[in-house]
Amino acid sequence: MVFNKRIILIGLLIFFFKSTYSQNISKAFQFYEKEEYKLAIDIFKKSISKKKDILPAKYGLALIYADTNYQKYKYNLAYRSIKYVEKRFYKLPESDxxxxxxxxxxxxxxxNKLESQILDGAFIEACNSESVEIIDEFIKVYKDSVANKKAVQFRNELVFQNCLGQNDISVYQDFLKKYPEAQQTDSVKKIIENLIAVEYEKCVASGELEPILGFNEKYPKYIDAKILKADMENAFLADKLDLDETFSLGMFAIYETYIKNAAPVELAFVALQ
Incomplete structure (x- = not known):
């Protein structure tokens, strides 16, 4: 008899707890509808602390943190809550x-609708920031989402545009190291080649050996070996020329070779004077 009373008492306590928790959750949703977010959050969190697997409370938190009318809305918290609900909801009995x-x-x-809303809002917010750091954070937080690929593409294009603004070889090279799979890699490689070619032309046009040697050390094997050798020899000859000295027959061979090798270069014509 005593045993039966205990069973009945336990049953009543369970019923009372479920009824109380259900009423509290319903009250929290009412607060949410009235945009009394803090009161709703307090109830949802208290319910969760008492019984971890309370999906309606997690769902309620996701609704609040995804609501931009709430001043402290946070898409990342909303996403975390809705993913928690999503993973467990499908396992529930149909009656629940x-x-x-x-x-x-x-x-x-x-x-699914709320998750899509959260992803769309977070993606737009990240893109509007035009901050690589914020978009990288989006990619990290929502790595398993359908929006992740779009975020990566947007980030890569944003960084690429920043590179174009700086137009520096080292910046482009850094892009290739960080984002080797980016769609812009082919364009970046071509830009690097053009910039390096211009830099080499400047070194050759200087008519001095040191800039060419420095270039070759900085970009080894970039210039064809035969071309590099010819340009270095010509620069070496140029180093021997001194236009302030009176012309002598002993220097004739050096002048002749230099002019022949460097005819396209304007400095060669200066040497004729």
């Missing part, structure tokens, strides 16, 4: 799903 649907509007469809 029907209860959640009837009492809180919690269904597979509402979960």
């Amino acid at each position: 799903k029907l209860t959640y649907s009837s009492n809180y509007g919690l269904t597979d469809l509402s979960i």
Whole structure:
């Protein structure tokens, strides 16, 4: 008899707890509808602390943190909560799903809809920031989402445009190291080749050996070996020329070779004077 009373008492306590928790959650959703977010959050969090697997409370938190009318909205917290709900909701018995649907509007469809809303909002917010750091954070937080690929593409294009603004070889090279899979890699490689070619032309046009040697050390094997050798020899001859000295027959061979090798270069014509 005593044993039966205990069973009845335990049953009543369980019923009371479920009834109380259900009423609290319903109250929290009412606060949410009235945009009394803090009161709703407090109830949701208290319910979760008492019984971890309270999906309606997690769902309620996701709704609040995704609501831009809430001054402290945070898409990352909303996403974390809705993913928690998503992973566990499909395992529930159909009877529980029907209860959640009837009492809180919690269904597979509402979960997917809210998740899409969160992703869209977070993606737009990250892109509008035009901050590589913020977009990288989006990519990290939402790495398993359908929006991740779009975020990576947007980030790569943003960095590429920044590179174009600086137009520096080292900046482009850094891009290739960080984002080797980016769609812009071919364009970046061509730009680097053009910039290096211009830099080499400047070194050759200087008519001095040291800039060419420095270039070759900086970009080894970039210039064809035969071309590099010819340009270095010509620069070596140029180093021997001194236009302030009176012309002598002993220097004739050096002048002749230099002019022949460097005819396209303007400095060669100066040497004729």
